[in-house]
Amino acid sequence: MGDQGLTLENVEIRNGQNTLISINTHIAPGEVLTIMGPSGVGKSTLLSYVIGNLPPGFDAKGRIVLDGHDITHLPTNKRRVGILFQDDLLFPHMSVGENLSFGLHADIKGRAVRRMHIEAALTEINLEGFANRDPETLSGGQKARVALMRMLLSNPCALLLDEAFARLDTKLRGQVRNLVFEYARKRDLPTLMVTHDQADADAAGGECIHLLEFGKPN
Structure with missing residues (x-):
């Protein structure tokens, strides 16, 4: 192997x-x-x-x-090791951007730098401008994409x-x-x-x- x-x-x-x-x-x-x-x-x-x-x-x-x-x-x-479940498990008390920030590695420091990574991640999954959105306003497919990207941001x-x-x-x-x-x-x-x-x-x-x-x- x-x-x-x-x-x-x-x-x-x-x-x-x-x-x-x-x-x-x-x-x-x-x-x-x-x-x-x-x-x-x-x-x-x-x-x-x-x-x-x-x-x-x-x-x-x-x-x-x-x-x-x-x-x-x-x-x-x-x-x-990253894992995705059948439920998207986005944190309801956090915005979309805050959910993504939760996945970012702690070594990525500084609000502006972390914000840049989040905006780039949203662009990658075709959700530009969604950082301040409430997860409950997203469609099922959008929630799934955010959950996937949050997991991927942890490398x-x-x-x-x-x-x-x-x-x-x-x-x-x-x-x-x-x-x-x-x-x-x-x-x-x-x-x-x-x-x-x-x-x-x-x-x-x-x-x-x-x-x-x-x-x-x-």
Whole structure:
């Protein structure tokens, strides 16, 4: 397995006596690995392990290696792994610009400099002039773009998608999905996606692992 990208090395996740996940794989920069399976099979639990937030009651072993660095025991904020959920999770008490500012690295200092980065980010997602807008005034697609850019502003080295497109209607789902995959390829982000939708897997175009009961790959 190469140094660059995301490696799940002999990862096994158990819930009591049940082995939910058993996986050994590598995701190259810009590629998408899709995990599919019924609810409760452990798809989102795998993502929780990768970001360092395994829920109580689960046990895990195996290594998470990102760009050649073992991040298995690092705290979540040190892993440089971004995640998008099916809810946009924008902070309702913050403006669009403030939401984006939350994603900016602390090393970017000074109000004017941070504002410049935010304006450039809004231009990149075709939302020029939206910095002072209330997130509640945005459409579903606009919220999804802001959530994506807020995550990207933290400069992640890998991307996780937890049913990220599930709440969007069919037309919007395709648009947002294509946007996310485009950014993942452009930034060479290894991407791990869990989904119930075969269309998501087809659009991703990479390897797809189907999980059955107790996490046995199909």
